[in-house]
Amino acid sequence: MNIEARGKYEEKIEARAEYNNTNSVRYGYKYYGYIMILLDPDKQIFLVKSNKPSLVKIADAILKLEGEADASFELKNGTKVQRPKDATTINVIP
Amino acid sequence: MPPSAPVPNPKTKKNASMKLTAVSCVVLLVLLIIVVHLILAQKREAAARARAEKEKIEREKAAKELEQIEALRAQDNAWKQTTDRTTALAQDKKYDEAVAVLEEFIRQWPSGKYLESANEEIAKAKELKAKAINEILADIRQKAAELAEKAGLEKAAELCSGYNGPFASETKDARNLMSKNYLSELKSIQEKKLADAEKLKQDTLTKIVECILAADIPGALSVLDKLSDKELAAQFSDIAKTIREVAKFDETLMDALSKADGMKLKIIHGNKPKTISLTGKINDDGSLSGKRQVGKVAATINFGTKDIPWEEKIRILNDKLSPQALALASLVNAVKEKNWDSAAKCIPDGTIISDQLSERLETIASDTREQAAANEKEQNQKTPAPAKEEDNLKFSKGDIVLDASVFKKKRFEGADYDDRVQKIEFTVRVANNHFKLPLNNYTLHSMIVGSHVTSKDVYSILEKKRKS
Incomplete structure (x- = not known):
């Protein structure tokens, strides 16, 4: 992306979360937070913005999930990211 | 003849008849004779005419032939x-x-x-x-x-x-x-x-x-001495004289210095400028002597022509050499020092070599400048080019601001009565507050993360978007 000096960029993203946490058949994900990662031209993390500090800590790991079809992950001790046990592939352990 | 009156006598009648017959015969005969005579006369006349005609033709022919003969004769002539x-x-x-x-x-x-x-x-x-x-x-x-x-x-x-x-x-x-x-x-x-x-x-x-x-003055003199064409040698006589003066520059200088007893002279001695008073003496080794008085102490300094600054040499020889020789000697001196601009200023005026010298010196000076520029360019290429002003600029803290706002709308929706659906509207904003530096070729990853409702510490990326 290119933003000229004193310029701004704005974009809307819509998401949908389905879940049930009230009865015996609890399932799904509900909104947790957001994360914005700005990479410089060398693809290095330049700036991270999130409403959850835990997400900020795993910004580089979560970034690798960005290209995965199944983007679910599990946090261990708040810093390690790995696939949930029921996931078919495990390939992200930064 | 009228007939006579009839006679009744028969005999007479017979006689008369006979007489008449006889007369008639005679008359006829006469007539016949006349006719014959006439015919003969006519024939004679015709023959005569024919003869005359023939004669005429023959005469004419003869005349013509004669005429032709005459004509031929005239033509021949x-x-x-x-x-x-x-x-x-x-x-x-x-x-x-x-x-x-x-x-x-x-x-x-x-x-x-x-x-x-x-x-x-x-x-x-x-x-x-x-x-x-x-x-x-x-x-x-x-x-x-x-x-x-x-x-x-x-x-x-x-x-x-x-x-x-x-x-x-x-x-x-x-x-x-x-x-x-x-x-x-x-x-x-x-x-x-x-x-x-x-x-x-x-x-x-x-x-x-x-x-x-x-700076090869003997070489120039050699070229001039080899000129066999008198007319050409005459054209170069002036410059030859000047060059010979320049060739004897040191000799003339020494001669002038040897006669300048007591003359003040600036020299470079021991890498320091000094003013001496010439003694007019030339030593055995070819050096000159001068006295330097410092307070009450007088010292004798031996020096050579190489120790005399060029300006002093010119001053001394100002009235000993022609202006052209002085200019040419200065030019040669500048050439020895490879000071081409200075050499160009010393070109003697009005000589046969002035124009060509000027052109060559201009070319050499130009080449020298180009070479210097090329060397400088090469040197610049070896050393990294100074960074542009923008290259020196960097984003500092606060120049780039990421901001987001989230709007969630939750409602019951799904197969079960208490299934819930959250609709999340996530607005991302990036502001480049730098006054001059643009944000180029950066990539923004924006993700909405959901947490599993039952498994602790299990999350999933609900929505993601990459803006390159």
């Missing part, structure tokens, strides 16, 4: 006169007149027996004329060639164009062409001579200038 005259004219090479005489003969005797001969004579006369003209031209050509070798092409051209002998008008065009050729050849020879002389001059100039620019 005319032809003889004509041939005699044409022969005489041909001997005098007056072929045109001979042709005119023959043509006049033809006009007089257009169908005579000498017509063919006359025409042949005319052709012969014309042929003789052409032959004579060719002989004359060959003669002129030969004489002109001989003259060209002996007296030059111009004289040969004059011989060709100035010929005034027989057939001058007839040979005029050919002679003018020969003259033009000689003049053209003369012109080309003169042009070649001039070009050769100019080339030799330019070559000599170039050699001298190159020697001067190599």
